[in-house]
Amino acid sequence: MFDLAQLRCFVAVADELHFGRAAARLHMTQPPLSRQVQLLEHAVGTQLLERTSRSVRLTAAGSAFYDDAIAIIGLAERAADTARRTGSGHAGRVVVGYTAVAGYVLIPSLLAAAAKVFPDIDIVLQEMVSTAQLQGLEEASIDLGFVRPLHAVGGVRHHRVSREPLMLAVPAKHPLAARARIRMQDLAGEPLVMYSRSEGKYFHDKIVALFGATAAPPRYVHHIAQTHTILALVRAGIGCAIVPASGQHLRLENVVFRPLWRADAIADIDLCWREDSRNPAAATLRRFVVERWKPPAALRVR
């Protein structure tokens, strides 16, 4: 089989239609160039050039082969470049997990910023609850995860990227909708649509803690994994719910959001990654988020 050097020889001769000039361009003498082209023709199995002692021209086969030779050489050069860029983390594919609510504001902002700085990194988004993301990191099915802070498995590191208040979501006609700000005891005995203890563990535990000191807790109804499902139930009048402020971006009719009288009613999001990740592009993106990226003002960690 021929090799790339022979293709370069052939292309030079085809461009110049003159062995002498082609040889000069390749920084070699004519005789070995002639020989390489002959070897190429033998390897390909057909004549590519028609020579007289005074002129050189392409045969039909040579003309067809010339186009392919150019394509092959170009592809080879681009392949090396792509590999270098991938190795250095300036190109590649990064699978990013995110929780549904984080997607409303955080992810679009991140994608826009990252695409501008690293146009050759493909970001593949995958919506998953936090616990699934941590498992995904462990299995290396995702490279980065935007998760609610949970006890992470070993080898997974994290960085706080977002902080926002928890708010009360109530049906518009509910008496509490009239209050400017809600105290925990206002919810005594109220039906409260609750997060699942397993899949929505972060919010579940946080809400239980908020009511921990209260003598009269609310009445928990349902246990649901995701915020948008919870808000759908609030909208249907099933009860109130305590959800992150980002839930407002869903713009559900007949659901109003009210702040809570509690300084610790906050929800954070961490960026998580495996310490031993073998994806340079993921490391680049992670460094970008940790060191240079500013989330939207409403979500900024103070």
Place this chain on the structure above:
Amino acid sequence: MFDLAQLRCFVAVADELHFGRAAARLHMTQPPLSRQVQLLEHAVGTQLLERTSRSVRLTAAGSAFYDDAIAIIGLAERAADTARRTGSGHAGRVVVGYTAVAGYVLIPSLLAAAAKVFPDIDIVLQEMVSTAQLQGLEEASIDLGFVRPLHAVGGVRHHRVSREPLMLAVPAKHPLAARARIRMQDLAGEPLVMYSRSEGKYFHDKIVALFGATAAPPRYVHHIAQTHTILALVRAGIGCAIVPASGQHLRLENVVFRPLWRADAIADIDLCWREDSRNPAAATLRRFVVERWKPPAALRVR
């Protein structure tokens, strides 16, 4: 720069993830294979494989490069095949000239037959009058031409492919339209739309010859290059015309065709080609037409 052999080495290792097995597959020993892959990594400028003394796996860069390596090797193999097929005349591009009337029946029939036998030959059609085709052959701007028999320039050979009668085209309301068969003297003094002496030389000379022995020739009106234009004038009632029978395929309303009482009122078409053509596909197609192809029955040379 790396060469194709190194790409093959890398692909084998990437496939097997084992230098020993890869070396066996390449019919060589491990050490030179290791060395080739190292050289490739050095040439590309980044690590492609991650080795421990017990395992081999692709880096992100290696994974990206693998896809390109497969593409390059595949392209190289197909390029050699394409060149061989082009050289042998089984693939390529053939520019075929044809006169407009030949296009009605002859060309579609030829294209269908040729495409079946030589699927990798691209036939590019170019409608030109016969004289332009002969010039095109000389300049090598066309490979083959379907022309009316004319005195060809040197180095151009020909083969008769089609023969059809000349007929009289008359406006439907013209008295001659009622005749089953026309004698030349029936046209005495009639306005006859005529071919151009330069661009429609074959028909011009033929028609002049048909009337050569007649005491009362027709009255020639206009001198036009192409049959379809002539027939448009007949349809407009300008006069009659003597045209090849294929003109009937235009299906012009208010124009009827009548046979002539003359055995020598025939129009031929020749396939023409340069003897020294350097296009193997053209030679293949030419041999196909000359040796194997049968034109439609109405045009067959008896």
Place this chain on the structure above:
DNA sequence: TTTCCTTACGCCTATCGTAAGCATA
């Protein structure tokens, strides 16, 4: 201890350059 990738080294093939051959304008 075995497996398996790398390094070391000698042999040999293959490429390069110089020199000569040969065809054409």
Place this chain on the structure above:
DNA sequence: TATGCTTACGATAGGCGTAAGGAAA
């Protein structure tokens, strides 16, 4: 006769195989 491609041939760089080295299970 000059140009420009090919063939011939000796020197050398580079690839292959064998042998030895070294790390991990």
